[in-house]
Amino acid sequence: TSAPIDPALRAPLPVLGRDVTVPLVTGGHVTYAALDYAASAPALERVWDDVAAFLPYYGSVHRGAGYLSQLSTALLERSRDTVRQHLGVRPDDEVLFTRxxxxxxxxxxxxxxxxxxxxxxxxxxxxxxxxWHDGATTVLAAPCSAQDAVDRLTAALAGRSRGRPGLVCVTGASNVTGELWPVAELASVAHAAGARLVLDAAQLAPHRPIDVGALGVDYVAFSGHKMYAPFGAGVLAGRADWLGAARPYLAGGGASRRVEVTAAGTLDVQWHGGSTRHEAGSPNVVGAYAVASACRALAEAGFSALVEREDALLRRLTGGLAAIPGVTLLSLLGDGAPRVGVVSFVIEGWRSSQVAAALSAEHGIGVRDGLFCAHPLMRVLVGAVHQGPASGRDSRPQGRSQHAIRASFGAGTPVEHVDRLVDAVSSIVHEGTRHEYRNDGERCAP
Ligand code: PMP
Structure with a gap:
């Protein structure tokens, strides 16, 4: 690709690992192009700086009487408040730190x-x-557009008894197509039928602001390591009533207010309410602090600027890939559906694992290939590609494989990485690869 690079496309949030060089099978080294943000995004330099500044003061949370314990406890709770504000949750919602x-x-x-x-x-x-428990779960068929998703949910909920609690679980952005789901509309359909909605925001949180109140969702879940805070913390936020009545997710110290052994030799336990009910054991205060730091960094960079740049990179990536003969970009909700920086594709006549291995070994580019922990979705998406007109030169070694290649990026991605990927895929398609790789990326014996 020879399109000139607009300075406005420069990565707005510096990440660690920008100078990592990797060896190529063709000889020499090259700067690694990390294009697998959807699996785990690199740490923001800002997050690392915040964590490094905190580490000397790290102490046990909710346990020690000493100064550093008090400081760590205060930072955990301050991190919870930051996440609370970042998500715009209702005043009586819980914010829990998970893994x-x-x-x-x-x-x-x-x-x-x-x-x-x-x-x-x-x-x-x-x-x-x-x-979810099998017996009480209704699995809805794949929609073909955002409106179809709303219609399918409306139809599925039409006959439900309002006497039973209901929960709809839906993604904010697909980890395969990057497409945004109509979350607010789905939440109002759920509510009209007396059900709640939980938003899987694993792919949404790094790319878009999430306003729980405005979207009308009841719960939201996301992971720190996908939003530039790879220190082992995730978040569940939402309505307090079910969480407060449930048995603690982890039973142990911190979750219990009072424990006694009865005369009959059994345990009499009184559990805490609030967030501590589900956070037994020593909380991951470093992880929570990192998540809060990432929330602050994203908000300060401004989501509208981040989205504008991401859209420009997306146009460059999808336009470049679509122009390569044999490449099909995967889409569930239709070509015009808005998406975050996640793009999956298949190449006619090529095994996805072969292409991904060659991108790594011969071009120093890290993408992912496979089924992306979404087997039914891949059956729908790649099945549809195979049903297209038969090609005379299709020699796909794996026959009807449902595997695809996924490239994903974010606020730390230089535009050069996107261009490098397009050039590398083009060179693979036109000139082939140096080696044949096994499915695990190892070179096959000659
Ligand atoms: N939901 C979506 C949409 C995801 O992309 C992922 C991670 N690939 C998850 C849930 C699970 O996230 P984690 O592995 O951090 O638990």
Missing amino acids: STTDSLNLLAGALPGDTEVYVFETEHHAALLP
């Missing part, structure tokens, strides 16, 4: 009232598809 989105959604699944009916689209990431 990740997967952890948050499993926590919520365990806190649902016993007779809750759950509704989930088959197109969700497995973390949002699998935590």
Whole structure:
């Protein structure tokens, strides 16, 4: 690609690892192009600076009487407040620190009232598809547009009994197509039918502001490591009533207010309410502080500026890839659907794992290939590509594989990385690869 680079496209938020060089099988080294932000984004320099400044003062939270313990406890609670403001939650909502989105959604699944009916689209990431109890879960078929998603949910909820609690789980942005889901509309459909909605914001949180009140969602879950804060913390925020009535997600110290052994030799336990009820054990204060730091950095950079730049990079990436013969970009909600910086594609006649391995070994570019923990979605998306007109020169070694290649980027991505990917895919398609790679990226024996 030879399009000139506009200085406005410069990465607005510096990340760690910008100077990492990696060896190429073709000889020499090259600066690594990290294009797998959707799996784990690199740490913002700002997050690292904040964490490094805090580490000398690190102490046990909620336990020690000493100064550093008090400081750590205060920082944990201040981090909770920062997240609370960042998400615009209602005043009586809880904000819990967890390990990740997967952890948050499993926590919520365990806190649902016993007779809750759950509704989930088959197109969700497995973390949002699998935590719910099988018997009471309705799996909705993949929609073909945002409006179709709203219509399908409306139809699914039409006959439900309002006497039972209900929960709809939906993604904010797909981890495969990057497409944005009509969250506010889906939340109002859920509410009209007397159900609640939990937003899987794992891919949304790094790219868009989330206003829980304005969207009308009841719960939101996201992961620090996908939003530039890779220190092992996630968040679950939302309505306090079910969370406050549920058995603690983790039973242990910190969650219990009073523990006694009865005369009968059993335990009599009184649990805490509030966030501590589900945060037993020593809280990950460093992770929570890093998440709060990332929230602050994103808000200060300004989401409108971040989105504008991301859209420009997206146009460059999708335009460049779409112009390469044999490349099909994956879309569920239709070509015009807005998306975050996540793009998946297949190449006619190429095994996705071969292309991803060659991008790494021969070009120093890190993407991901496979099914992206969304097997039913990939069946729908890649199945649709295979059903297109048969090509005479299709020699796809894996036959009907549903694997794809995914490139994803964010606020630390230089535009050069996007251009490098387009050039590398083009050179692979036109000139082939140096080696044949196994599915795990290793070179096959000659
Ligand atoms: N939901 C979506 C949409 C995701 O992309 C991911 C991570 N790929 C998850 C949930 C799970 O996140 P984590 O691995 O941080 O628990």
